[in-house]
């Protein structure tokens with residue numbers, strides 16, 4: 001019989017490490033983690049780790065035969081700056097990888113007749129405001145406004161939100177018996193600041209880097225113009241948001257993707 005579990009992909013990253021710690025306190029289900037890299041030793045005891053690639057279909061097929069995933073937190077991704085340097089690889093990891101995980105969740109939902117929750121951290125990179133005048137005018141935007149990303153990462157995130165909505169609402173809609181769909185939920189995060197880890201590969205890395213340098217009494221030479229304004233969020237709030245989104249009753253949610 002398959003073992004019930006929560007799957008976290010990209011678990012060795014910044015959000016993953018914080019999420020494992022919180023989930024281990026709040027959930028009775030075992031946590032399975034999947035990442036190219038090892039889990040830091042101080043939290044390794046809180047989960048079972050598989051070192052591997054989300055693009056490895058054989059590996060995913062093996063996990064599906066062993067586990068029944070109640071929830072999938074799909075965090076594995078190439079972040080924004082790395083994605084601009086390697087757009088094809090970004091597309092493979094961010095889009096093909098997400099598609100593979102959505103397929104896993106879709107098949108598991110059908111097999112067990114109950115939706116698998118699929119939690120996807122998207123990004124404010126999904127927005128693209130054309131210039132500073134418009135940015136100053138439209139300080140608050142709705143989820144559906146300015147969905148014109150200007151980066152590979154932003155394109156990947158916006159498209160994956162749409163893929164998630166497709167798999168949760170329209171997948172196999174032409175088949176005679178409508179299958180059980182997965183339950184896709186996504187949050188568009190701003191830059192995140194953790195007290196314990198430093199980011200790499202993202203557009204907003206300068207924010208946390210500056211704070212970590214200040215905390216160590218070190219100078220920091222920031223390349224960003226002084227009048228630049230970017231939103232940030234503290235890591236514990238981001239983790240709480242993911243857990244609350246995962247726990248929210250479906251009938252209370254008005255949309256699948258939110259900021």
Ligand SMILES: NC(=O)c1ccc[n+]([C@@H]2O[C@H](COP(=O)([O-])OP(=O)(O)OC[C@H]3O[C@@H](n4cnc5c(N)ncnc54)[C@H](O)[C@@H]3O)[C@@H](O)[C@H]2O)c1
Nearest residue numbers: 010012013014015035036053054075076077121189191192
């Ligand atoms: N940190 C932020 O400021 C922020 C903001 C918005 C959205 N997000 C999203 O949240 C998620 C997690 O972000 P993070 O800050 O923890 O990023 P991170 O770079 O710290 O972690 C990403 C993890 O994914 C893993 N990974 C990459 N490619 C993989 C592959 N092919 N197979 C398996 N694992 C792979 C990496 O090894 C890494 O541990 C990402 O989807 C990111 O886009 C993060």
